[in-house]
Amino acid sequence: VTTATPATPATTEVDWRRLSVRMLLVHPVVESLRALPVIFGLLIVGSRSGGGGWWSLIGVGVAVALGLLRWATTRYRVTREHIEIQRGLVNRRVVTVPRDRVRSVDITAHVLHRVLGLVKVAVGTGESDRQRHESLVLDGMATGDAARLREELLHQRRPTFASPVLDGMSVPIGAAVGGPATAGPTTAGPPGPAVDAGAGGYTAPVSGPRYSETRLAKLSPAWILYGPFTLSGLVTVGVVLAFAWRTINEAHVNPERVGIVRSVTDELTAIPIGLAVVEVIIAAMIVIAVLSTLGYVLAFWNFSLTRNEAGTLHIGRGLLTTRATTIEERRLRGVELSEPLLLRAVGAARCIAITTGLRVGRGAERGGSLILPPAPRSEALRVGEDVLGQAAPLTTQLVGHPRPALRRRLTRSLFGAAVLIGLAGLLSWGVSEPVWVIGVAIVAVPLAILVGIDRYRSLGHAVVGHHVVFRLGSLVRRRSALSADGVIGFTLRQSFFQRRSGLVTLTATTAAGRQRYELLDVRAGTAVAIANQALPGILNPFLVQAQVQASGPSRSPASVVENG
Amino acid sequence: MAEMTLRPPQLLVSRRAIGYWTVRAAIGWLVLLAGETVLWLNNQQDPAIVYEVVLGITLVAAVLHLVVMPQWRYRVHRWERTGEAVYTQSGWFNVERRIAPISRIQTVDSRMGFFERIFGLANVTVTTASAAGPLKIHGLDRELARELVDDLIRTTQATPGDAT
Numbered sequence: 170v171t172t173a174t175p176a177t178p179a180t181t182e183v184d185w186r187r188l189s190v191r192m193l194l195v196h197p198v199v200e201s202l203r204a205l206p207v208i209f210g211l212l213i214v215g216s217r218s219g220g221g222g223w224w225s226l227i228g229v230g231v232a233v234a235l236g237l238l239r240w241a242t243t244r245y246r247v248t249r250e251h252i253e254i255q256r257g258l259v260n261r262r263v264v265t266v267p268r269d270r271v272r273s274v275d276i277t278a279h280v281l282h283r284v285l286g287l288v289k290v291a292v293g294t295g296e297s298d299r300q301r302h303e304s305l306v307l308d309g310m311a312t313g314d315a316a317r318l319r320e321e322l323l324h325q326r327r328p329t330f331a332s333p334v335l336d337g338m339s340v341p342i343g344a345a346v347g348g349p350a351t352a353g354p355t356t357a358g359p360p361g362p363a364v365d366a367g368a369g370g371y372t373a374p375v376s377g378p379r380y381s382e383t384r385l386a387k388l389s390p391a392w393i394l395y396g397p398f399t400l401s402g403l404v405t406v407g408v409v410l411a412f413a414w415r416t417i418n419e420a421h422v423n424p425e426r427v428g429i430v431r432s433v434t435d436e437l438t439a440i441p442i443g444l445a446v447v448e449v450i451i452a453a454m455i456v457i458a459v460l461s462t463l464g465y466v467l468a469f470w471n472f473s474l475t476r477n478e479a480g481t482l483h484i485g486r487g488l489l490t491t492r493a494t495t496i497e498e499r500r501l502r503g504v505e506l507s508e509p510l511l512l513r514a515v516g517a518a519r520c521i522a523i524t525t526g527l528r529v530g531r532g533a534e535r536g537g538s539l540i541l542p543p544a545p546r547s548e549a550l551r552v553g554e555d556v557l558g559q560a561a562p563l564t565t566q567l568v569g570h571p572r573p574a575l576r577r578r579l580t581r582s583l584f585g586a587a588v589l590i591g592l593a594g595l596l597s598w599g600v601s602e603p604v605w606v607i608g609v610a611i612v613a614v615p616l617a618i619l620v621g622i623d624r625y626r627s628l629g630h631a632v633v634g635h636h637v638v639f640r641l642g643s644l645v646r647r648r649s650a651l652s653a654d655g656v657i658g659f660t661l662r663q664s665f666f667q668r669r670s671g672l673v674t675l676t677a678t679t680a681a682g683r684q685r686y687e688l689l690d691v692r693a694g695t696a697v698a699i700a701n702q703a704l705p706g707i708l709n710p711f712l713v714q715a716q717v718q719a720s721g722p723s724r725s726p727a728s729v730v731e732n733g
Numbered sequence: 734m735a736e737m738t739l740r741p742p743q744l745l746v747s748r749r750a751i752g753y754w755t756v757r758a759a760i761g762w763l764v765l766l767a768g769e770t771v772l773w774l775n776n777q778q779d780p781a782i783v784y785e786v787v788l789g790i791t792l793v794a795a796v797l798h799l800v801v802m803p804q805w806r807y808r809v810h811r812w813e814r815t816g817e818a819v820y821t822q823s824g825w826f827n828v829e830r831r832i833a834p835i836s837r838i839q840t841v842d843s844r845m846g847f848f849e850r851i852f853g854l855a856n857v858t859v860t861t862a863s864a865a866g867p868l869k870i871h872g873l874d875r876e877l878a879r880e881l882v883d884d885l886i887r888t889t890q891a892t893p894g895d896a897t
Contacts, residue, residue: 525862657861658833658868661739665826678833680862694736700832701737707818707834708739715736 185244185255191285192309196236198281204229209420225419245307247321252292254305266305270294272500272526274319275537278312279490288315292322293526293537323495324380324479380478386541386552388472388486393465395543398511401468402460406453469542474552482522482556484540494537500525502655502681503636504540504553506563506648513646518549522556523651523682538682553650562636562650567629573670574690575625582621586613620644630688630695632702637677639686649686655679659700661693675699739830742813742820750810750872753852754803762795812870819859819885821868831868836892837861841885843878857881 204225238258245254252271255263273293282288292305310318437445470488477483482501484494503523512518520541541552554560593609623643631638637656640648660676667673667690675688675696688696694715701708769791773784806825813820819838822830839862845855855878859868873881 657837657863657866658831660832660865661830663828668828676865678861678863678866684863685865693738697737697739704832704834708832710815710818711739711742711813711820711832712737713740715738 183246183248185246186314187245188240188243188307188309189285189287189311189314191287191311192240193237194285195281195287195309196240197233200229200232200236203232205416209416240309243307247318252305252322254307264305266292266294268322271322271497272524273494273496273537274322275495276315276319276493277487277490278492282309283489283491286312288312290315290318291537319495323481323497324477382475382477382483384473384475385482385555386472386474386544386548388469388542389544392469392517392542392544393462395512395515395517396462396465397458398515398517399461399465399509399543400457400511401464402457402462405460405464406457465542472542474540476555482540484537486542492537496522496524496526496538500681501556501652502679503649503651504557504563505650505682506549506553508546508646508648510644510646512543516546517543518546519543520549520552520556521682523649523655523679525655525681557636557650559634562631562633562638563648565631565633565638567631567638567640567648568695570625570628570630570688570690571672571692573672574628575622577666577670577672577690578625578628579618579621582617582624583614586610586617589613628689630691630699632699637686637699637703639677639688641687641689649682651677651679651681651686653703655681656703659704660685661696661700663693677703741830742811742822744812746807746810746812746870746872747852747854747874747877748807749852749854749874751803751807753848753854753872754806755799756851757848758802759795759799762791762799766791766795810870810872812873814881814885816888819868821870823869823871831866833859833861833866833868835885835888838885838889841882841889843882845875855879859885 239256242258242261243254243256245252247253247268251265251267253263253265255261271292271294275291275293276288277291278288287309288311289306289308290310292307294305437448440448467488467490469486471491472486473484475483475485476498477495480498482496482498484492484496486492501522501524505521505523506518507521508518519539522538522540524538540556541549550560550563553563557563590606590610590613594606597605620643624641627641627643627646629638629640629648633650635653636650637653638648638650640646657678657680660678662674662676663672671693672690673693673696675691677686677700678684679686688699691699697708697712701712766788769784769788773781773788776784802825809822809825809828811822814835816835818832818834820830820832822828838859840860841857843855843857849855849872853875854872855875856869856871857873857878859870860866870878870881
C-alpha cells in the first residue's frame with residue numbers, strides 16, 4: 170500500500186509520461202532491416218546501380234529521423250477521466266479518449282522490442298473508423314509501463330472510482346480548482362489504499378486489489394499438427410518471393426547465374442512438362458506445409474486464454490513476437506467459430522471473439538481477437554461456450570436456407586468458373602490449341618459446382634436466446650453468434666433477381682468484430698422475423714401482414730406522402 | 734401467426750432529385766462517349782465500323798439508362814423516421830433497406846455536392862458506431878434536410894448509449 174502524497178492545492182494536472190528512451194535504438198535498426206535489399210545492392214554492386222540506390226538510402230535516413238522525431242514528440246497520460254496522447258512537433262495534436270470508451274488493450278513485442286524490454290501498445294476504443302482509428306498506438310513503451318497502463322485502463326477504473334475517498338471528491342473538476350485540499354480525510358470510511366486524492370488528479374495505484382485469473386485454454390503441442398492445414402505459409406512464400414525479387418532488382422543479380430536456381434530450371438526443362446508441373450506442385454506443397462507449421466508455432470506458441478475476475482479476457486501468445494491482448498468482457502458481443510476448408514476437413518476450428526475495439530482482419534489489430542488458434546473442433550466449442558457463458562448459440566441445429574438459395578450459390582460459382590475459362594481462352598488465343606481451355610473447364614466446372622453446393626449447405630441461421638446466429642461460407646465457413654445488445658441496425662438488400670425469388674440478404678451491423686454479419690438469401694419474412702427479435706419494437710411501425718403487402722417496393726400509393 | 738413483412742418507408746424524396754440523378758449520370762456517359770470519339774478520330778488502321786458500332790451501343794445504353802434509371806430510382810428512394818428509428822430505402826435495380834434505432838446513432842450530417850446545390854438538394858448521412866452502418870438519404874429538399882438533421886441531433890443527444 171502506497172501512501173498518499175501530501176495534500177497540495179487541488180489541480181487536475183497529471184504528469185505526462187514518455188515512451189522509453191530505448192526506443193531510440195529500435196527505429197534505426199528496423200528501418201535499416203527494411204532497407205536491406207537497397208543496402209545490399211549498394212554494398213555489393215556499388216556505384217553501378219546509379220543514383221536510385223542512394224536515393225533509397227536517403228529515404229531510409231529520413232524514415233529513421235522521422236521515427237526519432239516521433240519518439241521525441243509523443244507523450245501520454247492517464248487522467249481521471251481520459252487517456253490522452255500528444256503527438257507532433259509543429260502540428261501538436263492531442264488525442265483524448267474518455268477512459269470508459271476503452272474496450273481492449275493489445276500489447277505486442279517483436280524480437281528487437283523484447284531484447285530491449287519494450288512493447289507496442291494499441292488501445293482499442295469503440296470509435297468507428299472515421300475517427301482516427303490508428304491514433305491510440307504507443308510504440309516503444311517499457312514493458313512494465315505497459316502492464317501498468319493496461320491495469321489502469323481495464324482493471325482499476327471501477328474500484329478506484331467507487332472508493333469512498335473519490336466519492337467525497339466528486340465535484341466538477343472546475344470547482345475542484347482552489348477548493349479544499351483536504352478532500353481525502355474528511356470523508357467517512359477507511360481511506361482508499363492507493364488513491365492520490367490530494368492532487369485531485371489521478372495517479373496509478375501501484376498495488377491495486379489483486380484479481381484472480383482462471384485459465385480457459387492453453388496450447389496443446391499436438392495442435393501444431395494442424396499447422397500445415399492453415400496455409401499461413403502461403404503468405405510467407407509471398408513475402409520471401411517479394412524480398413528476393415526486390416534484392417535481385419536492386420542488386421542487378423541475374424537469377425540465371427545463381428547456382429541453385431540454375432540447376433533447378435535445368436532439371437525442370439529436361440523432363441516432360443506434365444511431370445515438371447507435378448514436381449513443382451509437390452515441392453510447393455511441401456514448402457507451404459513446412460512454413461505453415463513454422464508459422465503456427467511462431468504465432469501461437471505459449472498460447473493461453475485466461476479470464477480475470479475484474480471482467481476481462483486475456484490472450485497471450487507468440488514465440489518470437491509476443492502478443493498480449495486484454496478484452497473487456499462487458500464489451501464482448503459474441504463469438505465466431507471459423508473453419509477454413511482444410512481445417513474443417515481435419516476436424517479443426519478457430520475461435521474468434523466478436524468485440525468492439527478490436528476489429529477483425531484490419532492492420533495492426535489483425536488477429537487480436539483470436540481466442541483459440543486452430544485446434545480440435547470440440548476444444549473450439551468448449552472455449553466458445555466458456556466465453557459466451559452458454560453452449561447453445563454454437564451448437565444448436567441451424568435453420569437452412571430455402572431452395573432458391575442453392576440456385577443462386579450455383580449461379581455465382583459457375584459464373585466464377587466461366588470467367589476463369591474465358592481468361593484461359595483469351596490467354597491461349599492463337600497461341601496453342603484449345604486443349605488448355607478444355608482442361609481448365611474440366612477442372613473448374615466440377616469444382617465450382619462442389620463449392621456452390623457446399624456454400625449452400627453452410628448457409629444457416631437461428632435466434633438462440635439473446636444471440637443471433639449466422640453461418641455462411643465454404644472456403645472459410647464461419648458461424649457467428651452475435652449478441653442482440655451489439656446489433657446497431659439492419660440492412661435488407663434485394664438484388665433484382667433476389668426480388669424475383671422472394672429472397673433477401675439480411676445484414677446486422679455492429680460496432681464489434683467484422684462490423685457486419687450477413688445472412689445470405691433468406692426468405693423476406695424470415696429476415697424480418699430475425700430483425701424483429703434482435704431489435705424488439707423498433708420495426709413495429711414498419712410492419713404489415715405479408716398478404717396485404719405486395720412484394721414490389723413501389724406499390725403502396727395510398728401511403729405515399731410527397732414532399733419537397 | 735401471419736408472417737409479417739416490412740413495408741417501404743413512407744416519404745418520397747424531392748422530385749428535383751430526378752433531374753439531379755439524370756445530370757449526374759449524363760456526365761459519366763458524356764466522358765465515356767468523348768473518350769470513344771477521340772479514339773475513333775485518331776483511328777488509323779482498324780475498320781471504322783468497329784468504332785461506330787461501339788459508339789452506337791454506348792449511345793443507346795446511355796439514353797435508356799438516363800430515361801429509366803432516374804424515374805425508377807425516384808420510385809425506390811424513400812425514407813421515414815419514427816420516435817425510435819430511422820428507416821431508409823435506396824437503389825433502383827438492387828434495392829436496399831436500412832434501419833437504425835435512434836438510440837444507436839452517433840453523428841448526423843448533411844452535405845451538398847455541386848450538382849445537389851444546383852438542384853436545391855442535400856443528402857443526410859446518419860452514422861452509427863458500426864463501420865458498416867451509415868444510412869444515407871439522397872435527394873432531399875435542402876430545407877427539409879436541415880430540419881431533419883437538427884431534429885435527429887436533438888433526439889440522439891437525449892438518448893444515451895450507442896452499443897459499443
